[in-house]
Amino acid sequence: MSNAPSPAALAAVVAEPLEKGTSLWHDAWLRLRKNRLAVFGMWALGIIAVACLLGPFVSPYGYEDQNLDLGAVGPSGKHWLGTDTLGRDLLVRLLYGGRVSIAVGLSATLVALTIGVVYGAVAGFFGGKRDAFMMRTVDIMYSLPFPIFVILLMVFFGRNIILLFVAIGAVEWLTMARIVRSQVMAVKKMEFIEAARSLGFGRRRIIFRHILPNILGPIIVYTTLTIPAVMLLEAFLSFLGLGVQPPMSSWGVLIKDGAEKMEEFWWLLVFPGTIFSLTLFSLNFLGDGLRDALDVRSSKD
Amino acid sequence: MTAARELARRFRPRSGNPGHPPRGRQPRAAVSRLLSPVTCLLSALLFFTGCPQRETAVQRGNRDQILHRSLGYDVVDLDPHLVTGIAEGEVMRALFEGLVAEDPENLHPVPGMAERWDVSADGLVYTFHLRADAKWSNGTPVTAADFVASYRRILTPSLAADYANMLYILQGAEAYHKGANKDFSHVGVSAVDPRTLRLVLEHPASYFLALLVNPPWRPVPIAVLEQHGRSDQRGNAWTRPERIVTNGPFVLKKWTPNQVMIVEKSATYWDAAKVRLKAVHFYPMDSRDAEERAFRAGQLHITDAVPVAKIAAYRRDSPHLLRIDPYLATEFLRLNTQRAPFTDPRIRRAFAMAIDRESLMKALGGQVKPAHAFTPPDTAGYTPAARIETNVAAARALLKEAGYEGGRGLPVIEFLYPNSENVRVMAEALQEMWRRELGVEVRLINQDLKVTFAARRSGDFQMMRSNWIGDYLDPATFLDIFRGDSGNNYTGWSNSSYDAALFAAARTIDPAARRELLQKAEALLLEAVPIIPIYYYTHVFLKQPSVQGWHPTLLDHHPYKHVWLEN
Numbered sequence: 001m002s003n004a005p006s007p008a009a010l011a012a013v014v015a016e017p018l019e020k021g022t023s024l025w026h027d028a029w030l031r032l033r034k035n036r037l038a039v040f041g042m043w044a045l046g047i048i049a050v051a052c053l054l055g056p057f058v059s060p061y062g063y064e065d066q067n068l069d070l071g072a073v074g075p076s077g078k079h080w081l082g083t084d085t086l087g088r089d090l091l092v093r094l095l096y097g098g099r100v101s102i103a104v105g106l107s108a109t110l111v112a113l114t115i116g117v118v119y120g121a122v123a124g125f126f127g128g129k130r131d132a133f134m135m136r137t138v139d140i141m142y143s144l145p146f147p148i149f150v151i152l153l154m155v156f157f158g159r160n161i162i163l164l165f166v167a168i169g170a171v172e173w174l175t176m177a178r179i180v181r182s183q184v185m186a187v188k189k190m191e192f193i194e195a196a197r198s199l200g201f202g203r204r205r206i207i208f209r210h211i212l213p214n215i216l217g218p219i220i221v222y223t224t225l226t227i228p229a230v231m232l233l234e235a236f237l238s239f240l241g242l243g244v245q246p247p248m249s250s251w252g253v254l255i256k257d258g259a260e261k262m263e264e265f266w267w268l269l270v271f272p273g274t275i276f277s278l279t280l281f282s283l284n285f286l287g288d289g290l291r292d293a294l295d296v297r298s299s300k301d
Numbered sequence: 302m303t304a305a306r307e308l309a310r311r312f313r314p315r316s317g318n319p320g321h322p323p324r325g326r327q328p329r330a331a332v333s334r335l336l337s338p339v340t341c342l343l344s345a346l347l348f349f350t351g352c353p354q355r356e357t358a359v360q361r362g363n364r365d366q367i368l369h370r371s372l373g374y375d376v377v378d379l380d381p382h383l384v385t386g387i388a389e390g391e392v393m394r395a396l397f398e399g400l401v402a403e404d405p406e407n408l409h410p411v412p413g414m415a416e417r418w419d420v421s422a423d424g425l426v427y428t429f430h431l432r433a434d435a436k437w438s439n440g441t442p443v444t445a446a447d448f449v450a451s452y453r454r455i456l457t458p459s460l461a462a463d464y465a466n467m468l469y470i471l472q473g474a475e476a477y478h479k480g481a482n483k484d485f486s487h488v489g490v491s492a493v494d495p496r497t498l499r500l501v502l503e504h505p506a507s508y509f510l511a512l513l514v515n516p517p518w519r520p521v522p523i524a525v526l527e528q529h530g531r532s533d534q535r536g537n538a539w540t541r542p543e544r545i546v547t548n549g550p551f552v553l554k555k556w557t558p559n560q561v562m563i564v565e566k567s568a569t570y571w572d573a574a575k576v577r578l579k580a581v582h583f584y585p586m587d588s589r590d591a592e593e594r595a596f597r598a599g600q601l602h603i604t605d606a607v608p609v610a611k612i613a614a615y616r617r618d619s620p621h622l623l624r625i626d627p628y629l630a631t632e633f634l635r636l637n638t639q640r641a642p643f644t645d646p647r648i649r650r651a652f653a654m655a656i657d658r659e660s661l662m663k664a665l666g667g668q669v670k671p672a673h674a675f676t677p678p679d680t681a682g683y684t685p686a687a688r689i690e691t692n693v694a695a696a697r698a699l700l701k702e703a704g705y706e707g708g709r710g711l712p713v714i715e716f717l718y719p720n721s722e723n724v725r726v727m728a729e730a731l732q733e734m735w736r737r738e739l740g741v742e743v744r745l746i747n748q749d750l751k752v753t754f755a756a757r758r759s760g761d762f763q764m765m766r767s768n769w770i771g772d773y774l775d776p777a778t779f780l781d782i783f784r785g786d787s788g789n790n791y792t793g794w795s796n797s798s799y800d801a802a803l804f805a806a807a808r809t810i811d812p813a814a815r816r817e818l819l820q821k822a823e824a825l826l827l828e829a830v831p832i833i834p835i836y837y838y839t840h841v842f843l844k845q846p847s848v849q850g851w852h853p854t855l856l857d858h859h860p861y862k863h864v865w866l867e868n
Contacts, residue, residue, distance in 0.1 A: 068660040085610070086664055179381045220435055246729045246745050260590060260722055261610040 031293040041282035052098035060091035097249040116176025124184030170245020183215035185196025216292035224287035357599025370683035375585035383518035412508035424505030430606035445492035511773040577865035626853040629771035630838035638791035649830040654696035672834035687824035708740030718766040794831035
């Protein structure tokens with residue numbers, strides 16, 4: 001055991017008081033932490049996600065285990081959130097449903113994010129006729145009613161849950177593309193892009209290495225706002241019977257079921273509704289908080 | 302109502318859940334008793350948004366004798382020779398009248414277009430004497446020639462009427478319909494004079510008069526049809542409100558698809574003095590919940606059904622609004638015996654035996670009875686002796702014998718059912734029973750009713766939810782549909798012994814011997830299991846106390862002629 005400090009550690013100690021700079025990301029994090037609603041949203045989301053992931057392993061019930069003799073009973077020691085009309089435990093169905101809803105939310109958003117960012121960045125960077133053509137295409141797709149478009153996709157490609165993700169993602173990227181385009185158009189006129197051009201960098205490198213990192217703020221913010229929109233869309237599709245198929249559950253399915261029976265079995269609507277609203281609120285709070293933290297200019301408006 | 306009435310969205314009742322406290326359901330009376338503030342809020346929202354102080358449609362209707370009722374779906378057509386559904390049957394009952402009509406309480410045949418009839422001693426020749434004042438709504442008399450022309454039309458092969466086989470009981474009708482004989486004079490229908498019609502039967506049938514009330518037996522105004530196209534082909538648009546000519550107690554006034562159909566009292570009807578209702582308004586409603594809300598808001602006198610989850614509350618809080626009537630109908634699954642894996646009778650049997658019907662009844666409410674055979678018990682004195690018992694061990698053994706031990710190797714089975722919440726409950730329960738007991742995976746496919754009908758017609762399904770409502774009070778109305786030549790079979794199954802037993806039963810007069818033959822047929826059906834019986838119906842619906850003359854009848858027929866409203 002030696003007490004002698006290593007040269008490297010020594011250097012660090014010396015350097016620290018001299019230059020304690022904070023990155024832009026760290027600043028944003030500090031601003032975000034001051035926003036109580038956003039912090040609450042983060043905690044709530046974390047707890048719900050962990051519960052949905054791990055809860056079903058702990059529960060003695062499966063999401064498809066029925067007990068027809070029991071039927072629908074209210075919350076009790078055995079079934080914390082009660083059971084549905086087929087005697088299935090509501091808590092475990094809520095957790096499994098959460099997995100589906102969150103998975104749809106994340107993966108569809110990922111699809112939307114990828115398409116939207118690339119499309120918008122290309123359109124914004126090149127401008128001119130190419131931009132006009134690409135954005136008019138987006139306008140046309142905007143004019144299609146979203147749910148009907150998704151329903152058509154589902155009818156054509158069948159009721160596969162993976163396809164549900166893709167279908168939703170495929171209609172959610174339009175707004176993202178517009179936002180990214182406008183940001184790119186603003187950034188591409190700035191001096192550091194001029195510098196990159198004069199250094200002879202290729203277009204691809206300029207778009208992805210220089211422009212995109214500088215508009216990450218709005219992208220992240222819009223992403224957190226897309227997730228709840230997508231979850232709502234999934235709930236809506238399941239509500240229409242086009243989403244996940246029985247016996248699988250999702251929050252949309254549970255809420256639909258609960259809405260039909262709320263006058264008799266209130267717990268079937270109240271618990272799924274509460275969890276779903278809580279998740280959506282949390283995501284929106286977090287999104288708002290992130291916007292304020294990352295994009296200081298707009299937060300002052 | 303007519304033949305094969307595939308009941309679209311009848312609701313199975315749900316019994317009360319004895320374990321939990323009463324919760325208000327007729328909000329005005331029960332708000333104070335609501336336990337949960339959330340329920341209270343939601344109920345209040347639902348109720349008060351739909352309940353202004355002004356006079357409701359029901360109150361106005363009670364004053365003016367206008368009956369408002371809902372139908373499970375929108376009427377497809379109004380041609381009595383082409384319609385098949387239950388909603389169409391309701392409207393037919395108001396618009397057209399056959400040779401005989403029905404007594405509103407026991408449905409026994411009473412004089413209709415015919416004021417009396419004679420039956421020959423051997424039960425083969427029926428002579429109907431039409432009334433002098435029998436008129437079409439355009440004022441021309443209804444004659445025997447009209448009936449001859451109508452029966453000729455429905456039996457014409459080019460019309461392809463689904464229920465033409467209901468007339469096969471007439472001598473020579475089957476040969477004419479199948480094209481074996483092109484001369485209609487060989488069919489046992491003849492007009493002796495303008496007011497005398499003679500029908501000759503293939504074999505005596507005690508239920509023949511009851512058969513005559515069904516739409517395929519009602520007359521159509523051939524002269525009117527000819528004005529708008531060919532009468533012996535589909536696609537003739539003579540049933541539009543401005544064109545249609547009818548002979549029943551009501552005439553069609555207005556038909557707005559998916560909204561409302563209005564029929565008004567006919568001035569030319571022979572018994573118009575006895576018709577008390579001024580009009581009937583039919584509203585097509587797909588959603589049971591919307592229907593129930595409309596009823597609660599005073600928009601409907603009578604609903605088609607009740608949401609399963611709400612029956613218990615109605616029983617508790619407003620039993621005077623809830624009606625639970627007997628109903629001659631069976632819920633069952635059709636298996637496609639032409640498509641793997643249900644080509645193997647052992648697999649069909651295994652699926653049928655793995656169902657715990659008694660438990661299932663709890664999920665569906667206490668109002669329906671488990672069906673271990675196809676024909677409902679005590680149908681005109683006949684109760685099937687053969688049964689499909691629940692025996693999970695035997696079901697597993699059968700599946701193992703077929704080469705799929707524990708469900709291994711069996712492909713995913715698709716279960717097709719029409720969009721309906723009440724059917725979904727049953728489908729999910731069955732899916733779980735098959736998964737748990739047999740280890741087989743069943744995928745639930747819900748489709749629009751019309752899509753399921755198309756799949757049924759083209760045989761593009763493995764397993765589908767079905768139901769059958771009796772057309773007349775006799776077991777033959779059930780067993781006949783699985784004859785090899787029946788247009789309603791749809792399972793691909795046919796068995797010559799089965800057909801022979803039914804053929805012989807139709808020609809047997811001694812009731813005991815006839816029942817024996819029917820038992821034999823039913824046993825053959827349940828042995829081969831092209832269908833899986835699930836439960837026998839009761840009809841649960843909501844009715845305002847002001848509706849009078851709405852008697853419980855096994856076939857759910859309620860002649861509007863005998864219905865009236867009273868405050």
